[in-house]
Amino acid sequence: MNVHEKKYTEEHEWIELSEDGKTGTIGVSVYAAKSLGDVVFVELPALDAEVTAGDSMGAVESVKSASDILTPVSGKIIEANNVLEEKPGTINKSPEGEGWIARIQVKDGGELENLMSMDEYAKFTAE
Amino acid sequence: MYWEALVQACKFQIYVSRSIDPFLNLSIEHYLLQKSPPSSTILFLYVNRPCVVIGRNQNPWLEVDLNLLKQPRLSGHTRVVDGTHSTLPWENVELVRRRSGGGTVFHDEGNVNYSVICPTANFTRDKHANMVTMAIREVNRRARVNERHDIVLDQGGVLDERDWPDPADMRRTIFHPNSGENPPLKVSGSAYKITRHRSLHHGTCLLASADLPKISQYLNSPARPFIRARGVESVRSRIGNVHFESKRSTPRFYKSFRMEVIKKFAELYEIGRPPYTSLFRGEIRSDGDGERATGYIGKKLGNVGEVQEGIEELRSSKWLYGQTPQFTLSSHSNEEDERERPPLPKDFPPSAHVYLKIRSGVIDSSRISISSDEDSANAEIELFDQVLKEKSIHDIDDFNDVLNRVELGASTEVSSVSRWLNTMLGKPNGLL
Incomplete structure (x- = not known):
């Protein structure tokens, strides 16, 4: 199995590890972006925040709804995607690319093993 | 405390607040969102004293004329606005920032707030707007849910009978939407907060709010032409009341609206017919083998640790002003x-x-x-x-x-x- 494979949570976030496996990029899935509707504001996580898998690390607002964004793994937030401050709609245009939300210093790579592969996630969302 | 145990145990919960403190009511609501069991469904009804409530990601300087609001640090002054003595219909209007998304609304005693908390898996934006529309239709058949998930009153004449929609259709009424130039009037707006397992839908419902035309002056900031803001801007709508009659009947309207909404909620979730007459005579009680909790709640809950923390957070300037997007x-x-x-x-x-x-x-x-x-x-x-x-x-x-x-x-x-x-x-x- 490729350790750098993109993984998904049941709450529709994705995470992809860097080459060295030490940091991960987090965002919301295409499926989530569709169900959120037009994103009008993104509350980005604070830099250096220590988070535990499943914690709320930020929030997005769409169609009068504030929705939490959860971190798939534990670690420290090292970067937030500032593009989203000016252009929150990037999440709708490219949720799994330019619309990434944050980068995290991964505490325990083992946590990724509990997450779904792309195929598993596709089946999960088809249900 | 007995109530805290019920919140964590009961599958269906129906509460009515006796308090008109917006900070307390919103914090009780937040407590219910966080503490109730993942599969439970909750209905909470409350009325707030006059206040302007902005959405989570809004800008108070842009959305509100702060010069007209209560200024806690200046007591004893006669406020002078535009060189004349104030003729504002409400004294001491407070600013509140809620935790859910959406735009700015005005609350007063003629406005009722409903909130439904349910599992995120069952959440849709229209489900409970439909429920409340059914309740409103008991007194006003012009009510329907629009494309923004708001509840509006159609203004035109009766449609040709052939065009009448199914009575169960909450998106259309038997009336023309517009009357000449007059578009449907909004009586209820909604906002939502979605967390991992639990979702909150809360909305306003203008039953018989006094001085509707005067509300807009609170929502017109003098800085609007000079501010450019990130975040969420309000969508302005023409508003109306569900009831046309005398505003003096507000307590009666509230009581009957409350009962109708509770009835529709009980029907929607098939929780059986609650004992309406005795339901809200006393404090909280549970029945149905501990499956249901119902009753009045109020001021005392401000002593519950997490509710108290919620109130402090909502009142803090860090939340009220510091949460403002750039x-x-x-x-x-x-x-x-x-x-x-x-x-x-x-x-x-x-x-x-x-x-x-x-x-x-x-x-x-x-x-x-x-x-x-x-x-x-x-x-x-x-x-x-x-x-x-x-x-x-x-x-x-x-x-x-x-x-x-x-x-x-x-x-x-x-x-x-x-x-x-x-x-x-x-x-x-x-x-x-």
Whole structure:
């Protein structure tokens, strides 16, 4: 199995590890972006925040709804995607690319093993 | 406390608040969202005293005329607005920022708030708007849910009978939507908060709010033409009341609306017929083998640890003002905000320019100058920035106190600029 494979949570976030496996990029899935509707504001996580898998690390607002964004793994937030401050709609245009939300210093790579592969996630969302 | 145990145990919960404190009611609601079992469904009804409620990601300086709101630090003053004594219909209107998304609304005793908390897996934006529309239709058949998930009253005449929709259709009524130029009137708006397992839908419902036309003056900020903000802007709608009759009947309207909504909720979730008459005679009780909890709740719950923390958070300036997405306030058109500005006050120095960039309610950078000469202007920008930088807007009582720390000689001009800033940013000293 490729350790750098993109993984998904049941709450529709994705995470992809860097080459060295030490940091991960987090965002919301295409499926989530569709169900959120037009994103009008993104509350980005604070830099250096220590988070535990499943914690709320930020929030997005769409169609009068504030929705939490959860971190798939534990670690420290090292970067937030500032593009989203000016252009929150990037999440709708490219949720799994330019619309990434944050980068995290991964505490325990083992946590990724509990997450779904792309195929598993596709089946999960088809249900 | 008995109530805390019920919140964590019961599958269906129905509460009515006896308090009209918006901070308490919103914090009880938040407590219910966080503490109730993942599979439970909850209905909570409350009325707030007059307040303006902005959405989670909104800008109070842009959405609200803060000069008209309660200013806790200035007591005993007769407020003077535009040189005349205030004729505002409400004294002491408070500013509240809720945790859910959406736009700004006005609450008073003629407005009822409903909130439904349910598993995120079962959540849709229309489900409970439909439920409340059914309740409203018991007294007004013009009610329907529109494409923004708001509830509106159609204004036109009755449709041809062939075009009548199914009575169960909550998106269409038997009336034409518009009457001439008059579009449907909004009586209820909604906002949502979605967490991992639990979702909250809360909405307003104007039953018989007094002085509807006067509400808009609270929602017209003098700074609107000068502020460019990230975040969420309100969508303005024409509003109306569900009831046309005398506003004096408000308590009766509230009581019957409450009962109708509870009935529809009980039907929707097939929880059986609650004992309506005895339901709200006393304090909270549980029945159905501990499956249901119902009753009045109120002030006492402010003592519950997490509710108390919720109230403190909502009242904090960090939440009220610091949660504001980045914005700029500028007296003149510039690259970031090219709009043409309305005329500035007569005493605003002709060569003066003001630009503030505000992040999390704190001045991030500024460019304020008074002189027309470029070198002098640049020096002023530097000096003013030194006294303004890192200052929280909320902590400034009067811009004159801050700007006059800079020794410029031209103090009347500094005072004029300060007065303008005071008005723009809701500092009552600017009006006195």
